[in-house]
Amino acid sequence: MKRRLISWLKSFFFWELFQGLRVTGRYFFARKFTIRFPEERTPKSPRYRGLHALRRYPNGEERCIACKLCEAVCPALAITIDSEEREDGTRRTTRYDIDLFKCVYCGFCEEACPVDAVVLTRFHDFHFEERGQQVIRKLDLLKLGDRFEEEIATDRQTESKYR
Amino acid sequence: MIDQAMQSVLGWWQLLPGGWRLLLWNTGKILLVMIPLMLAVAYYTLAERKVIGFMQVRLGPNRVGYHGLLQPFADAIKLMFKEVILPTNADRFLFLSAPVLVLGPSLAAWVVIPFDEGLSIANIDAGLLYILAVSSVTVYGVILAGWASNSKYAFLGAMRSAAQMVAYEIAMGFALVGVLMISGSLNLGHIVHSQNGGILHWHLLPLLPLFFVYMISGIAETNRAPFDVVEGESEIVAGFHVEYSGITFAMFFLAEYANMILISALIAIMFLGGWLSPLQGIVPDSVFAIPVIGLLLGHGIHWLIFKTAFFMFNYLWFRATFPRYRYDQIMRLGWKVFLPITIVWLVIEGLAAYFKLPPWFN
Numbered sequence: 001m002k003r004r005l006i007s008w009l010k011s012f013f014f015w016e017l018f019q020g021l022r023v024t025g026r027y028f029f030a031r032k033f034t035i036r037f038p039e040e041r042t043p044k045s046p047r048y049r050g051l052h053a054l055r056r057y058p059n060g061e062e063r064c065i066a067c068k069l070c071e072a073v074c075p076a077l078a079i080t081i082d083s084e085e086r087e088d089g090t091r092r093t094t095r096y097d098i099d100l101f102k103c104v105y106c107g108f109c110e111e112a113c114p115v116d117a118v119v120l121t122r123f124h125d126f127h128f129e130e131r132g133q134q135v136i137r138k139l140d141l142l143k144l145g146d147r148f149e150e151e152i153a154t155d156r157q158t159e160s161k162y163r
Numbered sequence: 164m165i166d167q168a169m170q171s172v173l174g175w176w177q178l179l180p181g182g183w184r185l186l187l188w189n190t191g192k193i194l195l196v197m198i199p200l201m202l203a204v205a206y207y208t209l210a211e212r213k214v215i216g217f218m219q220v221r222l223g224p225n226r227v228g229y230h231g232l233l234q235p236f237a238d239a240i241k242l243m244f245k246e247v248i249l250p251t252n253a254d255r256f257l258f259l260s261a262p263v264l265v266l267g268p269s270l271a272a273w274v275v276i277p278f279d280e281g282l283s284i285a286n287i288d289a290g291l292l293y294i295l296a297v298s299s300v301t302v303y304g305v306i307l308a309g310w311a312s313n314s315k316y317a318f319l320g321a322m323r324s325a326a327q328m329v330a331y332e333i334a335m336g337f338a339l340v341g342v343l344m345i346s347g348s349l350n351l352g353h354i355v356h357s358q359n360g361g362i363l364h365w366h367l368l369p370l371l372p373l374f375f376v377y378m379i380s381g382i383a384e385t386n387r388a389p390f391d392v393v394e395g396e397s398e399i400v401a402g403f404h405v406e407y408s409g410i411t412f413a414m415f416f417l418a419e420y421a422n423m424i425l426i427s428a429l430i431a432i433m434f435l436g437g438w439l440s441p442l443q444g445i446v447p448d449s450v451f452a453i454p455v456i457g458l459l460l461g462h463g464i465h466w467l468i469f470k471t472a473f474f475m476f477n478y479l480w481f482r483a484t485f486p487r488y489r490y491d492q493i494m495r496l497g498w499k500v501f502l503p504i505t506i507v508w509l510v511i512e513g514l515a516a517y518f519k520l521p522p523w524f525n
Binding site for chain 2: 024
């Protein structure tokens, strides 16, 4: 009887409704968690696996020696490599294609690479505008490597003791 | 130079025939109300998205202009340039006249709103009756929209809205009967005048249950959350305006927000003393004589705007807080709760009037 009276009074005086309003009213003034994306970015781990890149040695020589371990280990068969002997007698790639639609960003290629040539950078907000652009070629990969070399090097440095 | 311009303008004004002068004068008055109202509607949509965003710990639109301040214009331009799609089996005439029937009354009702002492487009003695009559016409537009679309979702939405609006119209009407009993007039200006004399003289206190009934019925009447089964996004897509696009949809949108502002203004006028200052009777009268501060603290249109804005914010707050009512619960609330409450309170009010309870009934 008493409980029924109380619940009736509560519903008559909007008790629960006011409680709900209090909650939303409090959150109205709460700090907002939205990241204004292009201007603000969330911090990323040095182990972040984003877009691929091919690195060079400090003297400008490309690292990749066309051993094709990455091609072999790739679970999605996203990497295609052709190679030949250069004039100086070293083996180099003539073609290094990564199909980004096939790639699952597992990072196995980076782990398989004996010379730290192919890496996954932190760069993740890339896009394509035409059909066929999803296959990135060797030269583009090298360019990406040049563009992010500093970040790549420091990330590999900080993570070196865990590898 | 300015004097000469004024003289020539005045000269032209005198030259015009009387009928033309009346027409121009009234058109000017209507524009003076409509343009701020349209701007208010535009920014009300932005405020809604911002407020609900803030309550959900988001930021809301902030890309177009400074903090998203140009967003309403972007939305309006987009809607204007979108194609108006006519469904194949729709009744063309009814389909296109429904938005007009919805928007027309919600703007027409603003004619009798007193913004300040004697400041309204038309000072009608039966203003309250006029508002009740005009706001009921909106239902026809909604039903026509649902019927003419020839779509089951729209039809269901229209049926729901017809039942809901009729049910809450009655509770609303009874709440207004309470207001006219206490003020003894149907003229909205007189209703405000009857609340003159300080915050205790407002109708809020003696009519507290009617105030809540009116506020909640107002939300149901404008089909807003938590009474938005009419639109019922998760159930019937968008209700009666599923088939509308472009500018026809924009008109429904405009009408809805204009109605919300109208209801907020009516609550402010009928229960919270319209343009009357809440400080009247609290601070000494000599304060109101001080040049600028007195103007701000004294009676004026800014108090009406402030009170209206409070209830407009409430609409958004409720939408961000409450889940949608079930359809049978809405009907139960309208017929079995609000109607008895209003009738009981009318009896109590009648007794108070009979015994001349001060300070309201004397």
